[in-house]
Amino acid sequence: MKTITLNTLLAFVFFITSIYQLSAQSKRKIGKIFKASEIVNNHYTGFALYEAAKEKMLFELDANKPAIPASNTKIITLYTALNMLGDSIPGLRYITKGDSLIFWGTGDPSMLHPDLKSTKVYDFLKNSDKKLFYSHSNASNDFMGSAIYTIAMVSLPVGENTAQAYAGPDGKVRLKPDFLNAHLKLDTSYHPKSFSVRRDERTNTFSYPAMSMPADFKQTVYLVPGAELTQATLIEVLGKPVHITNMALPENAKTMYSVPADSLYKRMMLPSDNYLAEQILYLCSSTLPGKLSVDAAIEHSSKNFLTDLPDLFQWRDGSGLSRYNYFSPRSIVKMLIKVRDKVGDEKRLLNMFPVGGVSGTLRNAFKTDNGVPFVWAKTGTLSNVRIQGGYLVTRKGKKFIYSFMNNNFLIPSADISNEMVRIMTLIREKY
Template identity: 85%
Template sequence: MKTKILNTIFTLVLCLATLEAADAQTKRKISKIFKASEIVNNHYTGFALYDPVKEKMIYELDANKPAIPASNTKLITLYTALNMLGDSIPGLRYITKGDSLIFWGTGDPSMLHPDLNSTKVYDFLKNSGKKLFYSHSNASSEFVGSAIYTIAMVSLPIGVNNAQAYAGSDGKVRLKPEFLNAYLKLDTSYRPRSFTVQRDERTNTFSYPAMSMPADFTQTVYLVPGAELTQQTLSEVLGKPVNVISMALPVSAKTIYSIHADSLYKRMMLPSDNYLAEQILYLCSSTLPGPLSIETAIEHSSKIYLTDLPDLFQWRDGSGLSRNNYFSPRSIVKMLIKIRDKIGDEQRLLNMFPVGGVSGTLRTAFKTDNGVPFVWAKTGTLSNVRIQGGYLVTRKGKKFIYSFMNNNFLVPSADISNEMVRIMTMIREKY
């Protein structure tokens, strides 16, 4: 009996030793790949490779050091939304009083968005048969003119919160929505290099130069959010009057849900849509007491959902446009683990990520293996910043979770992107 027990213990110890030796060998081989790279050794490169079966890191390179994550910030936004929102997106809060329908936005960006096929809120307002009153009282965030917020922070977005400037059939510059043409003026002091429409820094007033306009001229102009813009845009698209009222959102207000949440998240993740990312985080704050606020959502998520990240972090926005976001590769890997565990279903999880050689921001980055993809990852791109974070399946069927972060490089960005693809493909082939 003792002999059997001793043999069993010996076998277990031998197996563990063999596994440890294999992991050590893998670590050495991956280390050689990075040391041999002429590119990743000339700037900050952070890398973390995690084995979800063994629940351990296989290889780390400066993985504890914070870096600008760019659009990998959307992973944190996604995880926050998965926790704070349900299966369907809350599109509108409302009450009825006699012949009046009073409503508040939630920050939901799906209404009449060209890529989301969401008409439930529109249909509800269009067919209510009541006088419509919009309250802006729960929208505390004001437009401040920064690059981050010019395309977001709208309590009741319609479409994608922008205007289209175009050459009209009469040869004059026009704006759509049509009501904005009342705020479009000639400015002889405005002298751009080519014909463009300019929006005032803080208001939805527009000017164009005294110069020839191309016959095929088109331009997208982002709008300054506010009660008046929502009122006028809604009135135009609904074809009926919408009034503005100042009324606090009551606890008893009912909710209209718009679209399935995964549809919104996928649209944010695959093309890396900055507008949707900011709005989703703004939308998350609608589930908390008080006015809508990205800062409130970040504070809540950081205190409730992100306390187990391995390294200190700094989080400033939903999209990753801010260069004041800082997360380490280890923290990005932890976020990917948390997202996987929260979603539960692997196919649902992978459907939300760009697929190497197939879709989204990785459509042209990787080559599939005879049509079979092996990388599902979120990219991140800013000047001097290139990031990948996601899930990898090797040729032997092993599954890894990884974060690959590059900051402060001076070589062409395409060289960095290509090197990330080369290294991840090597890991795919060898392990």
């Protein structure tokens, strides 16, 4: 009996030692790939590679050091939304009072969005036989958005809260919505390099230069939000009167839902839509007491959902445009694990991420392996910043979660992007 126990113990020790040796060998091999790279050694490079089956890090390179994550910040926004919103997006809060329908926005950006094509809120308001009253009382003054945007947070955005400038059939510049044309004027002191419409810094007034306009001229301009703008836009698109009230949002207000949540998240993640990312955080705050606010959503998520991140972080916006965001590679990997576990279904999870060689911001980055993709990842791009974070499947079927962060480089950004692809493809082939 003792002999069997001893043999079993020895076999177990041998098994553990073999696993350790293989793991150490893998670390050395990956380490050599990075040491041999002339590109990733001339700036900050942080890398973390997590083996899903073993639930542990296989390799780390400065993985505990915080860096600017750029649009990898959208992974944190996604996780926040998965926790704070349900399967369908709340598009409107409302009550009926006598012959009146009083409604409040939630921050839902889907109403008449050109890609999401949601008409549920529009149809609800259009088909109502009651007098319409819009209340702006739950909207914070977020024109500064996350303090760095011309994009502003809107409680009830219609068509992305934008104006479309275009060359009219009469050869004159025009704006849509049409009511904005009353605020468009010629400015002889405005001298852009090419014809463009300029919006005033704080108001929805527009000017154009005294120069030739291309016949195919088109331009999108974000609008300064406010109750009056929402009212005027709704009147134009609904074709019926809409009044303004300052009534506070009551607790018993009903909710009108708009689009499936995943359709909104996918639209944010694949093309890396900054506007949607900011609005999604604003939308998340509609589930909290008080006014709609990106900062409120960030504070709530940080205190309730992100306390287990391995390293200190700094989070300032939803999209990653801010250079004040800081997360380490280890923290990005942890976020990807949390997103995976929260979603639960692998097919649904991977459908939300750009696919290497197939879709989104990775369509032209990776090549598929004989038509089979092996990378599903969020990219991040700012000046002197190139990031990837996502999921990798190797030829042997092993599943990894990784974060590849590059900051403060002075060489062409394409060289950084190409090197990330080369290294991740090597890991795909070797492991």
